[in-house]
Amino acid sequence: MGTExxxxxxxxxxxxxxxxxxxxxxxxxxxxxxxxxxxQWRLIAVLADEGPLTPQALCARTIMDKVxxxxxxxxxxxxxxxSRQPNPEDGRSxxxxxxxxxxxxxxxxxxxxxxxxxxxxxxxxxxxxxRLDTLLRRLQKRAAGADIVK
Amino acid sequence: MGTExxxxxxxxxxxxxxxxxxxxxxxxxxxxxxxxxxxQWRLIAVLADEGPLTPQALCARTIMDKVxxxxxxxxxxxxxxxSRQPNPEDGRSxxxxxxxxxxxxxxxxxxxxxxxxxxxxxxxxxxxxxRLDTLLRRLQKRAAGADIVK
DNA sequence: TATTGTTATACTCTATAACTATA
DNA sequence: TATAGTTATAGAGTATAACAATA
Numbered sequence: 001m002g003t004e005x006x007x008x009x010x011x012x013x014x015x016x017x018x019x020x021x022x023x024x025x026x027x028x029x030x031x032x033x034x035x036x037x038x039x040q041w042r043l044i045a046v047l048a049d050e051g052p053l054t055p056q057a058l059c060a061r062t063i064m065d066k067v068x069x070x071x072x073x074x075x076x077x078x079x080x081x082x083s084r085q086p087n088p089e090d091g092r093s094x095x096x097x098x099x100x101x102x103x104x105x106x107x108x109x110x111x112x113x114x115x116x117x118x119x120x121x122x123x124x125x126x127x128x129x130x131r132l133d134t135l136l137r138r139l140q141k142r143a144a145g146a147d148i149v150k
Numbered sequence: 151m152g153t154e155x156x157x158x159x160x161x162x163x164x165x166x167x168x169x170x171x172x173x174x175x176x177x178x179x180x181x182x183x184x185x186x187x188x189x190q191w192r193l194i195a196v197l198a199d200e201g202p203l204t205p206q207a208l209c210a211r212t213i214m215d216k217v218x219x220x221x222x223x224x225x226x227x228x229x230x231x232x233s234r235q236p237n238p239e240d241g242r243s244x245x246x247x248x249x250x251x252x253x254x255x256x257x258x259x260x261x262x263x264x265x266x267x268x269x270x271x272x273x274x275x276x277x278x279x280x281r282l283d284t285l286l287r288r289l290q291k292r293a294a295g296a297d298i299v300k
Numbered sequence: 301t302a303t304t305g306t307t308a309t310a311c312t313c314t315a316t317a318a319c320t321a322t323a
Numbered sequence: 324t325a326t327a328g329t330t331a332t333a334g335a336g337t338a339t340a341a342c343a344a345t346a
Contacts (some may be wrong), residue, residue, distance in 0.1 A: 005260050007195040007212065011267050011283070012176045016188075017213050018286040019169030021293035024337085026162045027312090037312080038166075045157040055328065062157065063167050068313070070329065092322045092327045110155050117161050120292055128285060133161070135274070135282045136168040142270055143171035174314085177335090187335075205305065218336070220306065242304045242345045 015139070022120065029116065034109060039064060039072035041109065044081070044098065048106040052085055052097035081105060165289070172270065179266065184259055189214060189222035191259065194231070194248065198256040202235055202247035231255060 007013050023038065030036045036044070042062040047053060053061065058069050073096055076082040081102035087093040098106065121129055157163050173188065180186045186194070192212040197203060203211065208219050223246055226232040231252035237243040248256065271279055 005195060005263060006199055007192060009283070010195070010263070011270060011279075012172050013192065014283060014286045014290075015165075015169045016173055018290040018293070019165045020213075020337090021290045022162050023166055025293045039313085042157060042163070045155060045160070049156055056326095063170075065314070065316095066328075067315080067330090071312095090323075090327080092320095094328085113155060113160070120161060120289060122292070124285070124288070128281070129161075131278075131281060132285045133159070133164060135278060135285075136164045138274070139270060140164075140168040140171045142272070143168070143175045170314090189336085206303095215337070216305075217307090217338080221335090240304080240346075244305085 026116065033112065034105065036109075037072060037075070039068050040076055041113075043069070043072050043076060043096070044102060044106050044109070045113075047082075047096065047098045048103065052095040054087065054093050054095050056093070058096065076102065176266065183262065184255065186259075187222060187225070189218050190226055191263075193219070193222050193226060193246070194252060194256050194259070195263075197232075197246065197248045198253065202245040204237065204243050204245055206243070208246065226252065 027038050030038060030041055034041075039062075042064065043058055046058060046061045050061070055066065055069050055073065058064075058073075059066055062069065064072075073082060077084070080099055082096050083099050085095045085097050087095055124132070177188050180188060180191055184191075189212070192214065193208055196208060196211045200211070205216065205219050205223065208214075208223075209216055212219065214222075223232060227234070230249055232246050233249050235245045235247050237245055274282075
């Protein structure tokens, strides 16, 4: 029976601590340089990549719930970075789209975001990075899998 | 100039999403089975491993700030899982220690916590797990390194 | 004056539920 | 009735500041 457990070696703790350190760094930088919250950046990144989407689709793409997507979108709408487009197929819904200034902002952010990621990953081999990505996806999938532990 | 960026391939996002999925699963389980918050579990784990510590030492060990440690400790004190010991060396300070029931609770949690971790890591090789741990530590260190990106 | 513990405050993230308007 | 969007509320995590007691 392994009854030893050191917190600093416990994976859920490691993951949380690492994620928090990275998120904090990123969040501060986004705030300072672009006046954006991470949730807002997520919307911009997805919309720039995929074009106009409904709030619901944005929830799925960004892995955020409706409330958080709404709040993030509202801030961007207020700043004129997003606009609403009516959805002819369903009167209940609409699509959110980047405005010109939203697109411009996205273009400003991307190089910086990539450089930021590169610095975090500096010193790692291509193989390491791929492995990390794979392992994180796997953890996410298993955790989202639900009733692993009850 | 790489101007492509897919959110789902962006490391800070991957890390955040994976961490959140794991944390949510763990948090629910701790709550259901032991009535503990993650922050409280961290205190218990560290105190069981290292013996009585000051709140300040607990901040360092758990990577949580004073406020969070205080809130977590208060809940455990209220439930009689922790007790305060005066610190003869410094009248300003005191040490927090597990009570008998705190120690008992810890003994109940550990096997479950290890099983939980094992299920999350199921299917991964020993080498994968070590690699993941190393990579997470590295990310944490680089992110905590501070002014990587301003 | 600096530090330890403590309390207060606030904002973000996360979660839930309820409400509206369409379907 | 069901769904999409919206609003309200609340708990937990995170951060900052201020205060009291002690060093």
